[in-house]
Amino acid sequence: MTKLNSKIPEGHISEKWTHYRSNQNLVNPANKRKLDIIVVGTGLAGASAAASLGELGFNVKVFCIQDSPRRAHSIAAQGGINAAKNYPNDGDSIFRLFYDTVKGGDYRAREANVYRLAEVSNSIIDQCVAQGVPFAREYGGLLDNRSFGGALVSRTFYARGQTGQQLLLGAYGALSKEVAHGSVEMYTREEMQELVIIDGRARGIITRDNVTGELKRYFGHAVVLASGGYGNVFFLSTNAMNSNGSAAFRCYKQGALFGNPCFTQIHPTCIPVHGDYQSKLTLMSESLRNDGRIWVPKKKEDAQKIQKGELKPTEIDEEDRDYYLERRYPAFGNLVPRDVASRAAKERCDAGFGVGPTGLAVYLDFEDAIKRLGRDVIEARYGNLFQMYEKIVDENPYETPMMIYPAVHYTMGGLWVDYELQTTITGLFSAGEANFSDHGANRLGASALMQGLSDGYFVLPYTMQNYLADQIKVPRISTDENAFEEAEKRARERLEKLMAVKGSQSTDDFHKKLGLIMWENVGMDRNKEDLTKAIEQIRNLREEFWKDVKIPGEIDGLNPELEKAARLADYLELGELMAHDALQREESCGGHFREEHQTDEGEALRDDKKFSFVSCWEYKGEGEKPEMHKEDLNFEFVEVKQRSYK
Amino acid sequence: MNFTLKIWRQKDAKSKGKFEKYSISDISPDCSFLEMLDILNEQLVARGEEPVAFDHDCREGICGTCSLYINGRPHGPDDAITTCQVHMRRFKDGDTIVIEPWRAKPFSVIKDLIVNRNAFDKIIQAGGFISVDTGGIPDANAIPIRKEKADQSMDAASCIGCGACVAACKNASAMLFVAAKVSQFALLPQGRIEAKERVQKMVAKMDELGFGNCTNTYACEAECPKEISVEHIARMNREFFGAKVGGRKNIKK
Amino acid sequence: MAKSGIYQSSLTKKYVIALAGLFLISFLFVHLGINLTVLIPESQDTEAKEIFNKAARFMMLNPVIKVFEIVLFAGFIIHIIYGLILQIHNWMSRPKRYKVEGWSHTSPFSKFMIHTGMIIFIFLIIHLVDFYFKAKFFEGAESVWYDGEEYHDLGALIIQKFQNLGFVIFYIASFLFLGFHLHHAFQSAFQSLGLNHPKYFPFLKALSLITSIIIPVGFTIIPVFIYFQIV
Structure with a gap:
């Protein structure tokens, strides 16, 4: 693959991360404050990344669409968070957590990333306890564990039915501490519209202030996208109403590759x-x-x-x-x-x-x-x-x-990232559900919280320094630069175009139609015929949408209908991308089930010879079929087997 | 089911706002309150009118985004749930339902039923956290914590920051919100280290932002969707007293 | 004091108001105890009203009590001023009221503390003018002699006052409102001071209820008994 370098460090799997950290570039403390980082999203990944980067001394600007960073949809996770602590003495280990996650993902995740996830999982628990997260405890005062989602060991830590909420409040506390400290600036009710790229590097974003409707420009030496998943493409899902894939999708349109878009978890x-x-x-x-x-x-x-x-x-x-x-x-x-x-x-x-x-x-x-x-x-x-x-x-x-x-519950697919969580756009990083990295074709229960916090607390603060080390020479770029101007123009034109349609059907009408197409054809079981049909239907619906959507209200001011329509416009393209991806993957694996590829007993049938790769899609322009690249997956440390739960 | 809705409409923060009357019919009793508003909004869009703006997100009672003061009660007629979990079967056919935004000086109306709750973030930023940075942390089991204390701390921590306590309180006091956070940390050994500073800073910020004073009416407890007890307010009062009397530093801001 | 009160933390104000309130409650019990002696009928050793008149004199002239009197007045003033400051601030905290006012499941009395407080304050003024200042300077009181010593017959003054039905009704009504006030006040003071424990708070709440009944009942049986000449 010419385009894709996953930058997996050398060495045995258990030494890769240590090796990476020992050899990476770091930024001198005095120079950190000269560097600006933009973080989009304040869920577990975004909040923990922003807080940790702020603690290190970087200037961080963090954005969320909600009225407060504490509301991100990470709060909805009930069950728990996995870690390889082996407190119950039941045979857990980092390797076992790693192995379970790779197997659970039906061998479609990158080994090195998953191992690192398992490796830092224990630090997450330590960190959260220190922050005052009230995990459930035994009578002796030590932490309680339970088994979850079919694991053979009890490795799930939990805080009543509110684990996600409590972990996010921990990260939100850390974030608030940094806001008070002055290292992080918080922007609420602002929605990212465009990524600004200067000389091939991500250098800023354009946002819409959803209260005033004003478009705003922000510069950053690097941008972190932690904007969550895109399950709402199905209209009905367990995602929050405002969860959306737009920030990630706009980056895709600017050249970031999209990994495994069809991998959707149905809960x-x-x-x-x-x-x-x-x-x-x-x-x-x-x-x-x-x-x-x-x-x-x-x-x-x-x-x-x-x-x-x-x-x-x-x-x-x-x-x-x-x-x-x-x-x-x-x-x-x-x-x-x-x-x-x-x-x-x-x-x-x-x-x-x-x-x-x-x-x-x-x-x-x-x-x-x-x-x-x-x-x-x-x-x-x-x-x-x-x-x-x-x-x-x-x-x-x-x-x-x-x-x-x-x-529909979770999207394993997302922006393609390398070992450093950097996308194919230099300087654009992605964390949490927004990236594709750790769950392969199916995510195990209590692993999403683990991944979000691992990315934010323990991965990005290292890997971003490796990138930023030579960026200290780059002075802050004025937001009057041409690239900002153009990005803002793109954003404004899209919104104006939407407002100008003045059609007869509401955004939700279209969204429900899209949801139905997706659920019927790109949902739990998929086949060639349906997928081909879905692509056609989505295209027609998209055309109709741009001719007939009705958005009341004004462009400058709080306008929830406009927000929804702008997000749906992206879903109408993303849905098609998912169908393309599902169509090319002529095998069944994890959450992706192709009716043509099943065992006699109706179980998923993988094709490891042909499909042991991450499909990475490149945007080719409006109306054009996106181009697929492959990142081959090599399994050196686990044996690839047919998953069996019989 | 059919309803008459009286909804507060206000174009933006500067406008004056007034109640508008809407009739809505053929609502299924299994419809949630917010879905009923969705249906109303769909009808308004179809008529070319601007839909009613209201805050909502997770719709499963945990994010704390939805608000709405319904017939004199925050989060509507049911106890211990948020607005998004209220279903229309809780109302009688033909009912008139008055829907207002949270009213408090620090919660200014942004549009219609949406208010600005940034004041809560500011209170947390004043000290509602434990000052540990990422990394270099001892093992999670290094400090055993009495289960009873951990459970009580969890009770306090279950606050979702929706603001119903402020909305319900006749004084628009934020005591339950602040107390829940103070209490969560005061009960844990990790949190004790900064307890004296934390309570003083958070109370000072709460006062500065213009929330009212607590007069122990306990409406907050009655309306809290997570049923957080006013016992936590007493704990905060204790903590504050201890900090003022026993603390070396008197923190006013 | 009022000025510094404004700048104090809301919690500090709560402590002050609670402590002053608890002190006032303790005073109410003392006051009630003395008042009830007016009902003690004649016996072998004492005449009617004798104990009352003696106690009244003790309360008027004892130097320790005189010091406490100043503390008591300070207590009243602080309790009232702090109550007003809190209330004005509370009104300011919700500049735009609700169309449908909240009727959450709470103690109804707790919502009207300022109103019941105001009524009690008005009563207090009238009471001071009517009884206290008169008593202070022994105005309009006849002399009586016990064991060869001259006393002022304040008891007779009271009995005379309570011949007027309007006054009796006003007096009883005022104490009814005091009862409402106390019903919330007593347990609330403990909550303000942070003394809310799940094990003991129900007991405090019960005590609060008992106080809110004993005080008004105790005070109002006096005019009732006098008016209907039960004693």
């Missing part, structure tokens, strides 16, 4: 869709699968009666229930990884065994667990989740089984 335990007015899907923590049993009726006629409301699940006898996960995967049972559990649920519903009014739901039943452990224990473990479920669905999960269905 198996979400509350099913209940109406066409629905705005988002609510995730029920994966931890529920530790005690709940998943089933559908064995007989189709029972399922049909349930769908019509003529039969209650509690009226179905034990022998008429199909505990399909336990049947198909006796070793892991209800605890198989997310991609496997999701697909199995869809398979049953597509075959006509689904429950609920729409037939698109399966039961998650706690009857046995309540019998075995007592209601009190279940309440202590999942009380808040049961309560949340009851609020939304108006059914009591202690008495009748919960209904769940898979929903």
Whole structure:
């Protein structure tokens, strides 16, 4: 590959990171304050990076679209964060965490990055405890661990059902400390519109102040993009309403390659869709699968009666229930990884065994667990989740089984980055869900928090110095420069163009249509025909959008409809890119399931000979098919096997 | 279900604002409150009117973005949940629902129902953290912490910073918000090190920003979506007293 | 004092108001104790009102009590001024009010402390003019003789006052509001001082309730008994 140099350091996998750090370039403390860094996003990755870089002495400007940096969607993670501490003495190690993550990602992640992730995972826990994150503890006062998402060891640290919130508040605290200290400047309700590139290097961004509508210019010697994932391309997902892929996508349009765009994680335990007015899907923590049993009726006629409301699940006898996960995967049972559990649920519903009014739901039943452990224990473990479920669905999960269905949750794909987390645009770094790096084709539970914080606290503060070491010679560039002017013009023209359409359909109308195309064709199972059709449909929809979208209000001022439309405009291109990627990947792996490529038993069938690579897409201009580059994946330290959870 | 909505409309921070009346019909009882507003907004867009601006993000009750003062109660008629988790089945068919923004001097209206809550960030920046830099940290299990204390700290830490306490308080006081953070750290050995400075700095900032004083009405506790107890306010009062009386430094700003 | 009060931390103001309040409550109990003696009927050793008149004199002339009197007045003034400062600041903290005012599940009395406080303040002024200053200078009081010593018959003054139904009603109403005030005030003072413990706070709340009943009931049975000539 001519274009892609992943810059993996030499040496044994366990020494690569140490080796890198020992030999990298550093910036003299006196020079750090002469260097400006822009961070986009204040989730776990962005906030921790901004805080850590500020502590080192760099001048950091950090941006978020929310009213406060504390609101980033990292807060929604319930379950926990993994680390290879091996506190429970159950055989965990850095290598095992690394191995599990590579295997869980169906061998489509870069070994060196994943190993580093496992290596720094322990420091994350130390760091968070020092920040005052109130992790759950044992009676002896030491930290508690639980098992999560099918791991064979207990390595997940948690803070009640609020792990993401608490970790983010830790990072937010660190960020606030640096704001008070003066090393970090915080900009809220500002949305990145464009990346500014000068002489081939990322040198700044253009933002829109979403309150006044004003476009603003900011210079930085380097830019970090930590703007999260793009799951909202599906309209309905577990992402927050304002989560979007636009910042990353605009960088892609400026030349950053996009890695594995089609790798999407569908989470198996979400509350099913209940109406066409629905705005988002609510995730029920994966931890529920530790005690709940998943089933559908064995007989189709029972399922049909349930769908019509003529039969209650509690009226179905034990022998008429199909505990399909336990049947198909006796070793892991209800605890198989997310991609496997999701697909199995869809398979049953597509075959006509689904429950609920729409037939698109399966039961998650706690009857046995309540019998075995007592209601009190279940309440202590999942009380808040049961309560949340009851609020939304108006059914009591202690008495009748919960209904769940898979929903879009996380995007493994993202901006392609090398070992240093630098994109193909020099000086543009990407961290957290926004980059593609560590999860391959499927992310394991409790690993997203780990990756975000690892990138922000322990990777970027090193690797960025390696880049910035020779940048001290570059004086701050005036934002009156031509490149800023042009970038701002691009941003303004796009917004003006949107406002000028003055069509008849709302942004949400289009978004729902796109979501449906994506879910039907680029969702949980994909095939050549559907994908080809989807590309065509998305193109048509995009054309229609630019002719007929209706955005009320004004361009200069707070205008949520304009914000949404601008993000949707990017999704309408990103959706197509995802379909292209899914189409070229003629294999099934992790969250990417091609119907043409499955075993006789309906399991994902990888093709390691042809597809052991990261697909990296290059933007080729409007309406042009993007060009794919490959980063070959070489597995030196793990043996590549067929994933089996049977 | 059908509803009459009276919604505060205000073009921007400088404009004067007034209540507007809207009728909305055929709402499913399973629809969430914010989805009901989405439907209203879709109708407004179709009519060429500007939709109602309101803050919202995660829609699962954890980000703290959504606000809304509904029929005299922050986050609407249910206890212990945020606005985004309220469902229309909690209302009666034909109800009139009055929707107002949070009202407090430090929370100025930006547009319609959106207010500026940066004051909370400023309070945290005044000292709502533990001053440790990244790296060089001892092992996480080096300091055992009594489970009871850790749990209490977690209770306090569960604050989502939504501002319902301020909105509910007749004095627009931010005591519960500040106390939750002070208390979270005061209960942990890591946090004790700076406890005396932290409480003084955060209280001084809270006062400076123009929040009201606590008169122990406990409306904050009643309306907090995370049910944070006023016990934490008492703890802060204690901490503050200790810091003023026992601390060597008297911090006013 | 008012000026420095404005610049003090909101929490410091709370301590001051709580401490002054608790001190005033303790005074109320003393005052009630003395007042009740007016109801002690004639017995073998004492005449009616004798104990009361003696106690009144003690309270008027004892030098230690005189010092405490100054402290007491200071307590009142501080409690009132700080209460006003807090309240004005609180009103300023919400310049734009709600259309639908909040009715969260809270103690209703806690929302009207300034109002009940104002009523009590008005009562206090009238009370001072009517009783205290008169008593202070023994105005309008007849002389009585106990064991050969001259006393002022303040008890008779009280009995005379409470012959007027309007005054009795006003007196009782004022104490009703004092009860409302105390219902919130007592436990609230402990919360302000940081003395809220899940184990003991319910006890304090109960004590608060009892105080808010005993004080007004104690004070109001006097005019009721006198008016209806029960004693």
